[in-house]
Amino acid sequence: MATLLEVKGLETQFFTQDGVVHAVNGISYTLDEGETLAIVGESGCGKSVGVMSLIRLIPIPPGKVVAGEVWFDGKDLLKLSDDEIRQVRGNRIAMIFQDPMTSLNPVLTIGKQLTEAMQLHLGMDKEQARKRAVELLELVGIPGADKRLDEYPHQFSGGMRQRVMIAMGLSCNPQLLIADEPTTALDVTIQAQIVDLVKELKEKIGMAIIWITHDLGVVAGIAERVIVMYAGLIVEEAEVHDLYGKPLHPYTLGLLKSMPRLDLGKDAKLIPIEGLPPDLVDFPEGCPFAARCKYRVDRCFTENPPIEYVTPTHRVACWRWEAVHEELKANGGSHD
Amino acid sequence: MLQFIVRRILWAIPVLLAVTFFTFALVRAIPGGPFDFAGDRSLPPSVVANLEAKYHLSDPLWQQFCSYLIGDTVCRPGDDSGRASKGVLLGDLGPSFRYRGRTVNDIIATALPISFQLGMMAMMLGIGIGIPFGVLAALKHNTWIDYSATLVAILGVSVSNVVLGPVLIWFFALKLGWFPVATWAAEPLFSGIADKYIAASEQIPMWVNIIPKPTVDFFMHAALPVFALGTALSATIARMTRGSLLQVIREDYIRTARSKGLRERAVVVRHALKNSLIPVVTILGPMFAGVLTGTFVIELIFAIPGLGRHFVNSIGNRDYPVVLGTTLLYGVAIVIANMLVDITYAWLDPRVRLE
Numbered sequence: 216m217a218t219l220l221e222v223k224g225l226e227t228q229f230f231t232q233d234g235v236v237h238a239v240n241g242i243s244y245t246l247d248e249g250e251t252l253a254i255v256g257e258s259g260c261g262k263s264v265g266v267m268s269l270i271r272l273i274p275i276p277p278g279k280v281v282a283g284e285v286w287f288d289g290k291d292l293l294k295l296s297d298d299e300i301r302q303v304r305g306n307r308i309a310m311i312f313q314d315p316m317t318s319l320n321p322v323l324t325i326g327k328q329l330t331e332a333m334q335l336h337l338g339m340d341k342e343q344a345r346k347r348a349v350e351l352l353e354l355v356g357i358p359g360a361d362k363r364l365d366e367y368p369h370q371f372s373g374g375m376r377q378r379v380m381i382a383m384g385l386s387c388n389p390q391l392l393i394a395d396e397p398t399t400a401l402d403v404t405i406q407a408q409i410v411d412l413v414k415e416l417k418e419k420i421g422m423a424i425i426w427i428t429h430d431l432g433v434v435a436g437i438a439e440r441v442i443v444m445y446a447g448l449i450v451e452e453a454e455v456h457d458l459y460g461k462p463l464h465p466y467t468l469g470l471l472k473s474m475p476r477l478d479l480g481k482d483a484k485l486i487p488i489e490g491l492p493p494d495l496v497d498f499p500e501g502c503p504f505a506a507r508c509k510y511r512v513d514r515c516f517t518e519n520p521p522i523e524y525v526t527p528t529h530r531v532a533c534w535r536w537e538a539v540h541e542e543l544k545a546n547g548g549s550h551d
Numbered sequence: 552m553l554q555f556i557v558r559r560i561l562w563a564i565p566v567l568l569a570v571t572f573f574t575f576a577l578v579r580a581i582p583g584g585p586f587d588f589a590g591d592r593s594l595p596p597s598v599v600a601n602l603e604a605k606y607h608l609s610d611p612l613w614q615q616f617c618s619y620l621i622g623d624t625v626c627r628p629g630d631d632s633g634r635a636s637k638g639v640l641l642g643d644l645g646p647s648f649r650y651r652g653r654t655v656n657d658i659i660a661t662a663l664p665i666s667f668q669l670g671m672m673a674m675m676l677g678i679g680i681g682i683p684f685g686v687l688a689a690l691k692h693n694t695w696i697d698y699s700a701t702l703v704a705i706l707g708v709s710v711s712n713v714v715l716g717p718v719l720i721w722f723f724a725l726k727l728g729w730f731p732v733a734t735w736a737a738e739p740l741f742s743g744i745a746d747k748y749i750a751a752s753e754q755i756p757m758w759v760n761i762i763p764k765p766t767v768d769f770f771m772h773a774a775l776p777v778f779a780l781g782t783a784l785s786a787t788i789a790r791m792t793r794g795s796l797l798q799v800i801r802e803d804y805i806r807t808a809r810s811k812g813l814r815e816r817a818v819v820v821r822h823a824l825k826n827s828l829i830p831v832v833t834i835l836g837p838m839f840a841g842v843l844t845g846t847f848v849i850e851l852i853f854a855i856p857g858l859g860r861h862f863v864n865s866i867g868n869r870d871y872p873v874v875l876g877t878t879l880l881y882g883v884a885i886v887i888a889n890m891l892v893d894i895t896y897a898w899l900d901p902r903v904r905l906e
């Protein structure tokens with residue numbers, strides 16, 4: 216598969232009154248056409264800022280992408296003019312957001328919000344756009360589409376609004392759909408419906424997806440590859456089954472242990488990761504996870520481990536990944 | 552919608568009754584009476600007693616209130632003075648104590664149209680300048696445009712009309728001679744109708760006076776006071792608009808709009824403006840009511856015979872019916888303004904239903 220997106224050394228900071236917030240600290244990854252990549256990590260680790268930087272949706276000021284390259288379709292998105300990046304947004308790369316309650320404009324009809332990108336990017340007139348909007352709503356499973364176009368967001372339930380957001384994201388046939396925690400604000404049954412819907416749409420349409428979540432449980436069903444972020448850094452990247460089966464970073468291990476699992480039954484203990492992520496203003500010198508890590512050694516406090524490939528598809532940023540690996544093997548591969 | 556308006560009006564009735572009652576009680580609680588002085592001289596007690604008897608001020612208070620409210624024919628049967636009031640409920644605000652021979656209705660019918668014209672033009676100017684400048688300041692947040700707009704707005708709010716008015720007169724009227732120094736020059740647009748009333752030496756009804764003939768003279772006279780009042784209003788409106796828009800621009804749905812690739816102008820005009828006007832409309836309501844019923848300072852400085860001075864002077868004069876009449880008028884204006892605010896809300900925000 217051809218590479219669709221290549222992110223190199225992306226760094227984004229916020230210049231606030233309390234100091235410089237190091238939100239994203241040099242992340243690199245690639246994404247193939249039609250591939251689904253998940254980005255996981257605790258809240259505040261830079262997932263949203265990381266992807267919003269790609270299409271330059273970071274509020275400037277206080278934010279600024281201070282370094283890096285984002286190659287998409289032969290161009291570095293960070294170097295495009297404002298006009299050129301607007302041609303990409305909503306058109307080639309679309310984004311859906313966490314909270315469908317607040318992400319739709321309360322004073323405009325669904326129809327208006329749904330058609331405006333198509334009128335802008337596809338040069339459709341009102342009528343054509345409306346016709347396609349009906350198709351899109353049907354596609355995302357909203358019945359009575361023609362009538363519902365004239366309704367306002369408050370007349371839709373949370374799950375329905377997220378379906379509208381998805382329809383909006385897909386309206387211009389993007390090559391990449393970025394979904395930033397699209398199910399976090401929804402209740403569990405609706406979450407599953409939305410995940411299924413996106414999987415189904417992906418089969419039909421074939422766009423690439425970056426799916427952000429802080430819930431590793433959602434990832435298995437949808438992604439082929441997973442990136443684990445911590446304190447604005449990628450600490451581990453692997454194919455989904457490798458990440459679950461052979462996690463190499465103590466943080467990934469912690470995430471897996473803190474995740475509820477059906478196969479272990481209700482009584483299985485959830486072990487949350489102790490401690491808090493580091494202050495992104497006063498960034499620690501060594502490994503940012505060291506203070507919370509069971510496997511740490513002295514070196515972890517002085518040198519931040521670079522991310523390195525362990526196998527051609529699995530990379531990790533940890534001085535002690537071998538210890539993690541050995542321990543898991545000794546336990547028969549189970550991390551519970 | 553109609554149901555909403557009817558319900559609102561029904562609600563307003565007890566409110567206005569309470570306003571009437573308390574104003575009636577309060578104004579009579581102020582020491583002194585309407586006939587203590589004639590000009591600078593105090594009147595002999597016998598004359599005062601006569602006058603008070605003539606206006607029924609020696610009657611028990613409940614009876615005075617009763618006849619103010621529902622008229623002399625009901626509460627003071629047998630009054631054959633020929634000046635029997637029909638009562639506030641039928642729209643009769645009674646005679647003025649100070650302006651002999653004039654009723655409060657006459658005073659309002661003459662003065663309100665002038666205040667209304669001044670206030671309306673000032674509001675239009677205030678909104679016309681205030682909202683665009685507020686939007687501009689918000690869009691150019693933290694640039695010199697924002698800072699200078701904010702500075703002008705702060706000046707506009709804090710430099711009172713007491714200062715601005717005379718400065719305008721001194722410079723544009725006296726020094727440059729571009730505008731007349733003071734007074735108002737409105738002729739009724741329907742002068743034919745007005746003439747008929749004048750010929751019959753009757754009070755011209757208010758509605759005839761309210762719409763002015765758009766003559767050069769009218770606008771030349773209006774220019775300075777409208778400018779002074781309008782800029783003061785626009786300063787407040789601009790500050791509100793700026794603050795509100797800066798709030799809205801941080802909302803999630805604005806990020807969604809940007810993520811579609813819309814131009815910043817479309818984002819602001821289509822997605823942010825309507826939302827940001829919702830709180831602005833809230834202050835426009837009472838502002839409207841206040842300005843349309845007369846502004847004391849501006850009318851005083853520019854010698855405009857509007858209603859503003861009656862609000863203030865009537866209290867000093869203990870002209871009870873005028874105090875009550877102007878207060879009630881203001882109450883009605885507030886009720887109407889709030890109704891308009893709610894209707895505007897419903898138009899701006901589909902979540903608001905008029906029920």
Ligand SMILES: Nc1ncnc2c1ncn2[C@@H]1O[C@H](COP(=O)(O)OP(=O)(O)O)[C@@H](O)[C@H]1O
Binds near residue numbers: 231237257259263277
């Ligand atoms: N507008 C902003 N101003 C200052 N700091 C910000 C801003 N937006 C995000 N941040 C900071 O950037 C870091 C990463 O945030 P984010 O990417 O939203 O985390 P998440 O992984 O939960 O999506 C957080 O520490 C957050 O406080």
Ligand SMILES: [Mg+2]
Binds near residue numbers: 259262263395
């Ligand atoms: Mg986030």
